[in-house]
Structure formats: structure tokens, C-alpha cells
Amino acid sequence: MDYTILNNDIAKEVLTIIYYSDKEIQDNIPDDVLKKLTILAADSNKDVYIEKDKSLNEQNLSKESLDYFSALYYLYVANSEEKDKILSSWIAND
Amino acid sequence: MEYSDYSLNQLIKNNTYVNFCNIMLSLPVDTETHEKLESILYNGGYKGYSLNSGLSNRDNPKIEIERRLGMSYLLLRNPDTFDALVENNINIFHGTNANALPKILVYGLRSLNNLISNNIEVTTGEKSTRTKKGRSFISLTDVLDIAEGYSTLYPDQKNLDLSFSLVIGTTVDDATNTGLFRVDSAVPEIGIRDTLPEEGISCLLVPSSKVDLVRRMASNKLVLAADDIEDRFYYIDEFGTISINEERLEKFKRRLAGEEELTPTIPGIKQTVFSRIASRIKGVLTDIKDKLLGDDLDYGLHNSK
Numbered sequence: 366m367d368y369t370i371l372n373n374d375i376a377k378e379v380l381t382i383i384y385y386s387d388k389e390i391q392d393n394i395p396d397d398v399l400k401k402l403t404i405l406a407a408d409s410n411k412d413v414y415i416e417k418d419k420s421l422n423e424q425n426l427s428k429e430s431l432d433y434f435s436a437l438y439y440l441y442v443a444n445s446e447e448k449d450k451i452l453s454s455w456i457a458n459d
Numbered sequence: 460m461e462y463s464d465y466s467l468n469q470l471i472k473n474n475t476y477v478n479f480c481n482i483m484l485s486l487p488v489d490t491e492t493h494e495k496l497e498s499i500l501y502n503g504g505y506k507g508y509s510l511n512s513g514l515s516n517r518d519n520p521k522i523e524i525e526r527r528l529g530m531s532y533l534l535l536r537n538p539d540t541f542d543a544l545v546e547n548n549i550n551i552f553h554g555t556n557a558n559a560l561p562k563i564l565v566y567g568l569r570s571l572n573n574l575i576s577n578n579i580e581v582t583t584g585e586k587s588t589r590t591k592k593g594r595s596f597i598s599l600t601d602v603l604d605i606a607e608g609y610s611t612l613y614p615d616q617k618n619l620d621l622s623f624s625l626v627i628g629t630t631v632d633d634a635t636n637t638g639l640f641r642v643d644s645a646v647p648e649i650g651i652r653d654t655l656p657e658e659g660i661s662c663l664l665v666p667s668s669k670v671d672l673v674r675r676m677a678s679n680k681l682v683l684a685a686d687d688i689e690d691r692f693y694y695i696d697e698f699g700t701i702s703i704n705e706e707r708l709e710k711f712k713r714r715l716a717g718e719e720e721l722t723p724t725i726p727g728i729k730q731t732v733f734s735r736i737a738s739r740i741k742g743v744l745t746d747i748k749d750k751l752l753g754d755d756l757d758y759g760l761h762n763s764k
Contacts, residue, residue: 371743371750377561384557384669385621385725396675401751403676407565412558415621420727422734435732436743443732455737 369429376405378430379437381413382421393442462504463511465523475701476524479693482703483531486715492538499531508545512601512631514639515647521699522602522647528693528701529604533685535715540664540683547681549628549661551649553599554609556622557669564677568627568655570597596640596650599629605646607688621723626664626685633659668722690714 369375380402383391415424421431439451471477480500484493498505503523510526511518534541544550553568562569569577573595600606603626610624637659640650657680664685665673674682692707 371746377558380561381557381622382725382728384623384672385723386728387724388671390728391672396678398751399672399676400678403561403564405750406561409561413622415723415725417621417723418726421725421731422727424725431731432735432739432743433747435735436740436747438728438732439740440744440747451733452737454733455735455740458734458736459738 369427371405371433373405373407373409374411375427375430375433376402377409377411378413378426379434380406381415382426382430382434385415390438390442394437395441398437398441462502462509463523463526464518465503465520467501469520470524470527473520473524473699473701475699479528479701479703482708483535486535486712488535488715492534495534495541496531499534500527503527505545508548508550510550510601512550512634512649514551514631514634514649515601516642516644516649517647521695524699524701525602525604525647525695528695529602529607532688532691532693533603536686536711537667537684540685543662543681543683544628547661548630550601551599551629551631551634552601552603552606552664553597553627553629553655554606555625555627556610557625557665558622560625560663560673560676563625563627563660564657564680567657568597568660570595570653573653596642596652597655598642599634599649599651600647601649602647604688607685623666623669624664624685624688627655627660628662628664628683629655629659630661633661666722 380399383394383399383402413426439448443451471480483496483500488496495505499510503510503526510530511523515522530541533544555563606626607624610626633655634649634651637655638652640652642648642650660680662681662683663673663677664683667684667686670682670684674680690707690710692704692711694702694704696702
């Protein structure tokens with residue numbers, strides 16, 4: 366398995382990324398997804414902080430949480446044109 | 460109408476409080492806000508809403524002034540929030556940060572000992588007060604400034620780390636019904652026993668930029684805006700002397716005049732999204748479907764390895 370199953374800590378990190386994303390991203394994540402992430406994150410033992418002025422890739426976050434956040438972005442934020450570009454990029458990066 | 464045990468005559472013996480009141484009342488606000496401001500500063504309340512809960516372990520003119528400083532500042536920076544607190548009679552607060560938000564939404568506000576005995580990890584400032592004896596009560600206060608002070612993290616690292624402030628609000632009735640706990644401390648505290656259940660939390664105060672998101676996370680919970688206090692322009696010392704930071708006061712005046720502040724966001728989000736690899740994302744998408752969605756979605760990755 367090339368990925369880690371969504372767990373409490375990943376959920377908390379993903380929520381934190383969403384907290385500090387711009388409004389367009391936040392508004393497009395469905396309420397149900399937010400609530401389920403909240404319930405998972407409630408049992409996380411991690412404190413998660415974002416460092417000002419550092420890019421997302423430079424943050425002290427797991428690559429798993431970046432994968433999950435990116436998947437949510439693909440599913441809910443990207444329009445069809447951007448989806449195609451993201452997909453092509455993922456395949457090319459493999 | 461007096462809401463406090465301390466008359467205005469007692470408070471205005473503090474010349475710096477007089478100066479603070481003059482500054483606040485000279486700010487450009489509408490007539491209604493001016494009236495509310497006068498009532499808070501001169502009477503310690505507004506239309507039946509009292510800043511003094513009557514439950515605090517300590518009370519004196521300085522503490523009463525602190526109550527009025529904090530609430531008048533909130534009135535000016537987030538007037539709708541002030542109105543909601545008045546309407547719902549919320550005058551007791553607990554300051555924490557966003558790391559505690561998921562736990563609080565699911566489990567309510569629990570004492571340190573309750574968290575430990577239920578094998579729930581502590582991820583808030585209560586950790587810093589853990590003593591050999593533990594902490595079997597929850598600390599609240601009717602001094603909003605104090606609660607907000609606890610909601611800002613690591614003040615010496617403010618430029619490095621972000622986790623937005625979260626203040627929980629409740630009422631005298633809910634605090635009393637939960638069970639009061641006698642606290643002996645140097646700060647004005649209200650102790651309640653063990654757990655403030657989710658239904659006893661009357662409101663959540665978060666920065667304006669987070670209100671919409673937190674409302675969606677916390678269905679049916681009153682979520683109000685209380686913008687960051689990093690630019691608070693006053694400071695009160697242990698003797699009750701209030702100092703004014705002129706630079707911050709000017710910045711606050713500009714904010715009142717409608718100058719928009721930037722909301723901090725993480726740069727480089729799109730670059731990160733584009734940088735993932737398909738073999739990992741395939742599994743992630745399947746897991747999201749199972750854990751978060753339950754719908755069938757065509758992810759378009761059928762032909763990738």
C-alpha cells in the first residue's frame with residue numbers, strides 16, 4: 366500500500382490546512398466532509414501549527430496530510446479544466 | 460443603572476481609566492454604538508447585561524476596569540458579537556486555541572483530570588498548568604481580556620506559528636448548573652467542575668475569517684467573530700495603570716474606518732496539489748470515498764498504475 370489510511374492526526378492536519386486556505390477552497394469543501402474530519406480530529410493527539418510565510422510544502426506537516434488535502438482539492442475545488450491538468454501532473458510525477 | 464459593585468466615582472479615581480474612556484468615546488462610531496460604549500465604560504453593563512457575573516473568586520476596582528476595557532474593545536471591533544453576547548447573556552469565558560476545537564465540539568469542555576481519566580490527550584494550554592496534583596476543574600473568567608490572553612499562543616513565537624484563537628462563552632446559569640468549584644488564585648477565575656457539556660457552551664468566538672468555516676463544523680452552535688487581539692492598543696499593569704500604544708491606536712482607528720486586513724493563508728497550495736503522485740493518490744481517493752463520502756465517484760485514475 367503506497368498510502369496511509371486516513372487517521373485522527375491526518376484529519377487534524379488536513380483541517381488545519383483548510384483553516385488557512387483561501388475562502389474559495391473553504392467554501393467548496395462540503396459540510397459533511399468538514400464534520401467528519403472534525404470528528405476524526407477530535408481524537409488526535411497532535412498540536413498542529415502553521416508557520417507564517419512558509420509554503421505548504423515547507424510546513425511541518427506529514428506528506429499523507431498533503432495527499433489527502435490535495436485529493437479534496439481535486440474533488441471539490443478544481444473545475445474540470447484544472448482537474449485534467451492536476452491528473453496529468455499526478456500521472457507524470459509517478 | 461449600576462451593574463457593578465464599584466461606582467463610577469471609584470473607578471474614575473484612576474486617571475488612566477478616565478483617559479481610556481475619553482479615547483474610546485472620541486472614536487468615530489455611530490450614535491447607538493456610542494451609547495453602548497458609554498454604558499459599558501460608565502456602568503459596567505448594558506440593558507440588563509452585566510459584565511460582572513458575580514461568580515468570580517476575586518473582585519476589585521482594577522478587575523472591574525479590566526472587564527470594561529475588554530468588552531468596550533470588543534464592542535468596537537466586533538459590534539455584532541457584542542450584541543449577541545448581550546442578547547444571550549453570555550458573560551463568562553474560557554480562552555483556548557484551534558487545536559482544541561475538534562475535541563470541544565465532540566466532547567465539550569473538560570477539565571485536565573477528566574481528559575486524562577478518559578484517555579483523551581490534552582492539546583491546549585491546560586497542559587502548561589499541569590501540576591503534580593493535576594487540575595480537576597475548568598477555569599473560566601468574566602474578564603474577556605484574560606480569556607483572550609489565554610487564547611493567543613506562544614507570544615514570543617507569534618510570528619512563527621499560527622493556530623487561531625478560540626474563546627468559549629457561557630452564561631451564569633450554565634456555569635452554575637454545571638457545578639461551581641472554589642478557586643484560590645491570583646487572577647479572577649470562576650471554577651466549574653469537570654465538564655462543561657457541549658450544550659452548556661453558549662457560543663464560540665473565533666477570528667472573523669474563521670466564522671463561516673467554524674459555523675459549518677459546529678452545526679447549531681452560535682459562532683461569533685472576535686478578531687485577533689494582537690493589535691490591542693492598551694495595556695493595564697498590576698497597579699491598574701492603563702498605558703496606550705499610540706501606533707496601535709492609529710492602526711485601530713484605520714480599521715474602524717474600514718481598511719481591510721489581510722487574512723493569513725498558506726502560500727503554495729496549488730504547487731503542492733500538483734506535486735502529488737498518482738500511485739499514492741489513487742489509494743487516498745478510495746479511502747476518502749470510504750471514510751468521508753460513501754458515494755461513487757469517477758476519479759479518472761483508472762488507467763494510471
